[in-house]
Amino acid sequence: MANEVLSAIKGKVLTSDGEPAAYVTVQIKNTGHGTLTDQNGDFLFKKIKPGHYTLQVSLIGYETLEQEVEVETDKVSHVSLQLKVSRNQIKEIVVVGGKNKYVVNNPSSSLRLQTPLTEVPQNIQVVTKEVLNDQQVFNMSDGVLRNVSGAQRIAHWNTYTRINARGGQLTAFRNGMNTTISPFSPLTEDMSMVDRIEFIKGPAGFMLSNGEPSGIYNVVTKKPTGIDQKEFTLTVGSFETYRATGDFDGRLSKDGKLLYRLNVMGQLAASQRNFEYNNRYSIAPVIKYLIDDRTSFTAEYTDQYVQMNVIGSDYAFSKRKYADLPVSFTTAESNIAPTKIHDRSLLLVFEHQFNANWKFTAQGAYFHYNQEGSSMWPIGFTTAGNDSLLQRRINMWDALGMNKTAQMFLNGKFNTGSVQHTILAGLDMKYSNYYADYGTPTLLGDATFNIYKPVYTNPSVPAWDRSKDIRARGVLYNYGYNAGYVQDELGFFNNKVRLTLAARYTVNKYVSPYEGTYNDDKITPRVGLSYSVDKNTSAYFIYDQAFMQNPGRDYQDKNFKPLTGDNLEFGLKRDWFNGRFNSTVSVYQITKNNVLVADNEHTNPANGEYSYSKQTGQQQIKGVEVDLRGDIVRNLGVVINYAYTDAQISKDSDPKLVGNIVPGTSKHIQNTWMTYRVAQGVLNGLRLSAGYQYMIGRVAGMIYDKSENPLPDYFRLDAGIGYTSNKFSINLNVNNVFDKYLFTGGPSGDIFYWQAEPKRNARVSVGYKF
Known part of the structure; x- marks a missing residue:
């Protein structure tokens, strides 16, 4: 048992410019072992038997990066993986706390999509929490719409928010769920719980649910990251x-x-x-x-x-x-x-x-x-x-x-x-x-x-x-x-x-x-x-x-x-x-x-x-x-x-x-x-x-x-x-x-x-x- 406990693989995943690649899937090929990198791009596999393995770095739908690693008895094998700049690989990385706080390259998992936003055949705009914080936005009626083309507020009674774009009212979603119960609900989300807001232009029922032809907005709430x-x-x-x-x-x-x-x-x-x-x-x-x-x-x-x-x-x-x-x-x-x-x-x-x-x-x-x-x-x-x-x-x-x-x-x-x-x-x-x-x-x-x-x-x-x-x-x-x-x-x-x-x-x-x-x-x-x-x-x-x-x-x-x-x-x-x-x-x-x-x-x-x-x-x-x-x-x-x-x-x-x-x-x-x-x-x-x-x-x-x-x-x-x-x-x-x-x-x-x-x-x- 000592060999299994002390033998391990420890590594870091970096983007092409040397930034930590956070929350990227790392798997040991042909085994049941897989994990996510943390906020610093680090990952660790414990209890690995000695042998020769292949690491895969990937997210669903994108190309993978592979690297060989040799695990020895009672030793921790260290490995560094740096993603090369390519059309798909560079877009699969979501860097948390990076230099750029206004750009998101991938949709949230609640949108169901596996494709980078640049390649999705639809206009999808993402308002990040960093933008919301810089503008001190409290709720959906409070300046969010300045961040999306064509969106405007029609009326609200401090309860719900009516947002119009492309000639119609955008349907309200939260975490990929249609929250509309009546024309005057739901209660607009407070921005303290919001991670991002995704505006999807045009019909989007195929991937979410029934929505207005003009589009929807999807409020994505904050989720655990595992970082204290x-x-x-x-x-x-x-x-x-x-x-x-x-x-x-x-x-x-x-x-x-x-x-x-x-x-x-x-x-x-x-x-x-x-x-x-x-x-x-x-x-x-x-x-x-x-x-x-x-x-x-x-x-x-x-x-x-x-x-x-x-x-x-x-x-x-x-x-x-x-x-x-x-x-x-x-x-x-x-x-x-x-x-x-x-x-x-x-x-x-x-x-x-x-x-x-x-x-x-x-x-x-x-x-x-x-x-x-x-x-x-x-x-x-x-x-x-x-x-x-x-x-x-x-x-x-x-x-x-x-x-x-x-x-x-x-x-x-x-x-x-x-x-x-x-x-x-x-x-x-x-x-x-x-x-x-x-x-x-x-x-x-x-x-x-x-x-x-x-x-x-x-x-x-x-x-x-x-x-x-x-x-x-x-x-x-x-x-x-x-x-x-x-x-x-x-x-x-x-x-x-x-x-x-x-x-x-x-x-x-x-x-x-x-x-x-x-x-x-x-x-x-x-x-x-x-x-x-x-x-x-x-x-x-x-x-x-x-x-x-x-x-x-x-x-x-x-x-x-x-x-x-x-x-x-x-x-x-x-x-x-x-x-x-x-x-x-x-x-x-x-x-x-x-x-x-x-x-x-x-x-x-x-x-x-x-x-x-x-x-x-x-x-x-x-x-x-x-x-x-x-x-x-x-x-x-x-x-x-x-x-x-x-x-x-x-x-x-x-x-x-x-x-x-x-x-x-x-x-x-x-x-x-x-x-x-x-x-x-x-x-x-x-x-x-x-x-x-x-x-x-x-x-x-x-x-x-x-x-x-x-x-x-x-x-x-x-x-x-x-x-x-x-x-x-x-x-x-x-x-x-x-x-x-x-x-x-x-x-x-x-x-x-x-x-x-x-x-x-x-x-x-x-x-x-x-």
Whole structure:
């Protein structure tokens, strides 16, 4: 036994430029032994019998690096492996904590893909946690979108975030799971638990689940790394903002098989608006057990809680024009009880690596969303001839949402002759229940509330009847889907040309008190072609389809047809400066059928009715997108993007609407963020940042007629300064440097409504790692 205990292989894996290659798979060929390198690129095999072995360094789907090693009795064999610069090998490495913090070369495992991003025939943009930290982003509504071409925020009520791109709302995902339970959920993720955010443009149902033809965003949460490290951060800011976060990462067992990650956050925050607050906490523990060298099990629990003022109080209203009220304006009162939201989820993941070529993953998640509170939306200006007296209205809004998701998929590769096959096949199932109780809309005060001279009198607020469980008093909406998919990426000419063929069969199921129970189903194909012009450059073409549920009813209680879509896209991708900088240029056309829009014609808000929806004929969206990110020169990290969007109604039952601009779009969006880090001298550790968001040709988000009332152009400049010294860091960010009145909104009948952003505001964060 002594020989087995003392004989070992110890080594290090480096990239071509001498940097540690972290979390790379190292295997002993033709044996059951395998491991991952740590953050420093080191690995160790214990209890190895004396003999001659071959080490393989690889990740699924990529070329391997092999090196011979001789193990002698009672000795530790040392080996150093350096990856050579080649089209595939250099892209398989994910370096943690490297010099470049803005570029990621590979998708997360939750995207199912085995191909480097440069070679994927689709526009996928990744926002790293380093970018989020530099910008001091707290949640999805807080500046994330400046990092992705064409993305813009339409509206939010401090609960969820509506993100539009390519003419439609991006579907919300977390760790590869569709988290949408209702149009107003889930609770947006706090960035303290987020490792990266992946924006996938165009239909992506083949690899994740049903999603909007415009695309999805996938929030990837932090997972255990096996490296003992901890970090605390304290933040203070404008509007009485106080925030603390903690990130704990390490091992729970001496043998390194049981790993953990714990992220916690607590926040107290007011707002630029009167009576508005947003207090929350989040707890996100993760446990990962390495059963053996090839098998692991991960359990992740997320608990988010928020207490805020009445939903809808962050909107302003006027009959005259947009932005003619101060940013502090609100229709709320100080005596309205807070709205409370508790969002919890459990994710379980089982992974088994059969060998270097085949891997099986099974995962399931349960999302639970509970809301208890109220909502406000006015009846209007009810006094004849007066455009200042607003009649406010309030109603209960309690909700309970439950979402069950299960997925199993197989990744693999094999050759048939000279053709390489990269396989993805799986099953995808989801079912959601959503109970909503809106109560009885009630007038708040009388019609003497003057928006230009508001007087807050704490009028009587109804005491909502919650004596029954919401399952008994709420309206229930059920819907779900079952699907299977398969994809083969065929590589020709030493994988220089890659042809993707895929298909997905989806069965949608609807259950509601209005629609009854019914199903619809469809097979959606996908064809892609990617060509490597050289080791750093690829051109691609993709055609795919979308098939998505359209739950709800029209004013005649008729079912809606499912939303379908076609996507055509051409693109060019390139890595520059040995992968420190990358660029993507894409040209696309999306055709969407059976789109739901508000049906104001058959809604009477004065009678307390909620808006019906109706289906349009067709929308066609064309555009060009450019994304640049990385170190343009050493120590200067940049995120630069531009999007041109031409979105129009191409068919409709009402000919007058044909040619109208699709709501919630901007003709031009251009964003830039730059961070310079001083790496030597007396100022070593200093960091300077600046960035802006610029939108031209904005169209209001929720309307559908010829009176778009375009929103004014949008320009916001932010800046920051920071310093890092060993384990200590400090960061100051100033948002809206020019102190501009910025907003988003739209018209509703003869009323303008909008939501104002804060004027100039600042945040200071202090962090310590140990």
